[in-house]
Amino acid sequence: MDTTRNTVLEAWMAEHGYSSNSLADAVNRALERLTGRSGGLDGSSIRDWKAGRVQWPKSASRKALEDVTGLPAVALGFVPRGRSSSAPASPQQEDPDMKRRTLVGGIAAAAAAAAAAPGTASPRRIGMSDVDRLQKRFAEIIASDHRHGGQLGIEQRAAALADEALNLQNVGGATQRVRSSLYASAAAFRSSAMWAAIDGRRYDDAKAHMREAQSLAEMSGDQAIKFRIWSHAGTMYRHMGRPVDALAANDVARNLHLTRRDPLFACLGHARQAATLGLTGDATGVQHALGHAKDALERADPGLTRPVWMTGVRDGSELETLALAAHLRLRNFAQAEAHAHRSLTLLRPQMRRDHAINTARLAAAQLGQGDVELAVTTMMKVPADIAAQHARVTRMLREFGTALHATASDSAAVRTWTEHAATWTFTA
CATH class of the missing domain: 1.10.260 (434 Repressor (Amino-terminal Domain))
Structure with a gap:
């Protein structure tokens, strides 16, 4: 052998x-x-x-x-068995995502090689062009999250890119502005790894990413990425059923001076607070928070340049999504349904994960109002690939099935749903 x-x-x-x-x-x-x-x-x-x-x-x-x-x-x-170790991999085995990771990994490797090359008069200078290349990779991570969400591969790719951004700190000279931008990029990637872990319900991993992201954000001084990390922390604790910690984390995000400078960040902070208050059953608090969020959205300057992850806040879809979550928790099913329809209208087509989640929430709101057949029809619109592979969606489908059997155990709609759900193979 x-x-x-x-x-x-x-x-x-x-x-x-x-x-x-x-x-x-x-x-x-x-x-x-x-x-x-x-x-x-x-x-x-x-x-x-x-x-x-x-x-x-x-x-x-x-x-x-x-x-x-x-x-x-x-x-x-x-x-692979049956192939000589010297045989090259076939084109069919090449992974496009791997090619992208290899390209990203090459940023730091090329910089290190340039810094160490014999005969070089001075170390390689790291500049904003390097930061710009990382930002393009960050946009790819956000796009992957919108399409798939919660996948382990997204988490790992984001964490690896955070390491790439940090490696650039060590391979050449840079201005303080560039170094701060590299720390901000690393924090942004690590916060995306954190979000992917939250979305996949891998909470221990999410907390580890959070701690790293918070340290990097402090070194960067970037208020926007600090807001994102603390806001994600609030969402994580909300999903974990820890509303007190969620409210505290949201307060850290909402008290950053960025929210006073740009009302769009205040809008997101208030909306996420509303979703958590829904978990506590505080109907008055939910109404106040959503009112503040709506006012902030109306005051926000649409012409300002903001991070790519704020897209859903700019177009109003995130506010509708979080209002939907809050009212569903409060069992205000008619209001939840109205927010669900508005969110699905505003969500961009590429945001497949959010479409699936809000479609599942819409079905839950319809079931809560006794519209059994309509609820089943709605839930059957959730794409099978997301239903089977996304941890949050999988949980929502199972909860829907339980509620459906409790509501109308002998109905034809229950049999239709059971037959439909049996075609899926859950992996999340």
Whole structure:
């Protein structure tokens, strides 16, 4: 048996600071998320991979490793059975996302090479053009979130890009403005990793990303990214059923002076506070917060340049979405339905995740009013791929099924829904 060492895997582990034992632990955790059972890998298993004694791990272990690294197995030096280790990967096996990650990784690598090149008169200067390249990658992360949301691959890609932004700090000279922008970029990527983990209900991972993002944001001095991180923290605690912590985190975001300078940030802060107050049953508080949010939206200057993640706030869809969530919690089903229809009208077509979530909420509001057949028809509009793969949507579908059986257990609508839901394979 050919036991050529897997130097590609070794290099990846060295670059990302993994020992054999720590990588085994990470893959075992990914296996548990995939299969519901803890993996049985240990340091010797990883050493077998590195030594080439195992050239193509078992399918479950391979998928878990791909989830941890964000790369396909062939890009980590593994060789499918029946193919020589010297044979190149076929075009069909090349992952477009991997190509993008490789390109992004090249930013820091190219900078380091330039800084260390012999004969170079002075270290490479890091400038705003490097920051601009990172910002383009950040826009790609936001676009992926709008389409898919909550996916482990988005979380891992965002975290890797945060590391890339930090690596640029060490490979050349830069002005203070550039260094602050790099810290802001790293914080932005880490906050997207945090959001993907929240959206996927991986709360322990989300809290780890949050702590890193908060430190980076402080070093950047960027008020907008500070607002995003604390606002995400409020959402995380709301989803975890911890309204007191959610309200406190929202207050940190709402008290940043940015919200006084730009009412659009105040709008988002008030709207998220309303969603949390809905969780506490405070109907008066919800009405006041939504009123403040609407006033702030009307006062906001539409011509100001804002971060790409504020798009949904600018067009009003985020306010309608959070009002929907608040009224649904309060069991104000008629008002919730009205906000659901408005949100679905305002949401942009590429925001598939939000369309799915608000369609599910609309169905819940209709069911709450006793419109069983209409609610089932609405819920069946949730796309099957999102229904099966997005943790929040999956939970909403299951809760809907439970409520539907409790409301009309013997109806034809229940049978229709049961047959429809049986066609999905839930993986979230």
